Amino acid sequence: MLFDRDDTLIRDVPYNGRPELVEPVPGAARALELLRTHGVRLGVVTNQSGIRRGLLTAEQARAVNARVAELLGPFDVWEMCPHAPGDGCGCRKPRPGMLLSAVSRLGVRAAETVMIGDIGADMGAAAAAGCRGVLVPTSVTLPAEVEAAPAVAADLPGAVLLALRTEGRP
Template structure:
């Protein structure tokens, strides 16, 4: 593993929709899965360094009855076909109204992913495209990096402690720079 400014980065967790793949609301169709630019490249870069990768994703379509578990599994399988295998997947099936402790911005999904990987959240980073992703990382004690999309609210970008222009920049930041540096 490559050290990150004296600290060992052991895992990078990613949001699924809008971060690793194009966001298609309530997507249950694997044929509609389209990777974000450089997604496979950054994952291969991390894996080649022995850094675990994972996906942490809210899937409220399950709680709302808009998706089945089979559909979510099929989409996730397609993500792995296109981007390679992940060490861990953690999905929140609840709707926002359920008040669960796993749905981002709560830290539950990140905590579960880290436990399954056998690491502390301080040894992990989480990359996402919206404010609740960064808030979940902060609440869990992990490093959070935002990669905004056109749908990301300006206030969320402004509030994020670390922002990267794209996935390549985000992973470069995680591998080379101390926490707290913003990339325009």
């Protein structure tokens, strides 16, 4: 299972380079523990354009990622796109590059993988990579993104339960 980082696993602090500001969303630790109990491999795929924009360094972004793992437990794979929207890279969501890399590194098939995120770019990347998508809307999620999402859950624990049920797990 793959997760967006900001506003999906942790509260979004724009261009955050400070680990002490990391705050998990409600229910995140419980949801991830449920997945680990079921033997689900976990990955994070996160756009971090603040690196390209000079607002934080890659080292600062990795320190924030380390704090996420400290608070929420280990992830099997981390993928981070440092590019700005206009750079034309293949990794920045909604393009599928990070998801395809994560799936390959996890040794699973994209069709067996669920991507959970909070905006349309997450769902677009999931579709482009051949993964299933579950949207967890926040205050920044556009109504059209909710309408277009293949599946929607009210919160992260609900998204995890929905994903597990669609895989035939209890």
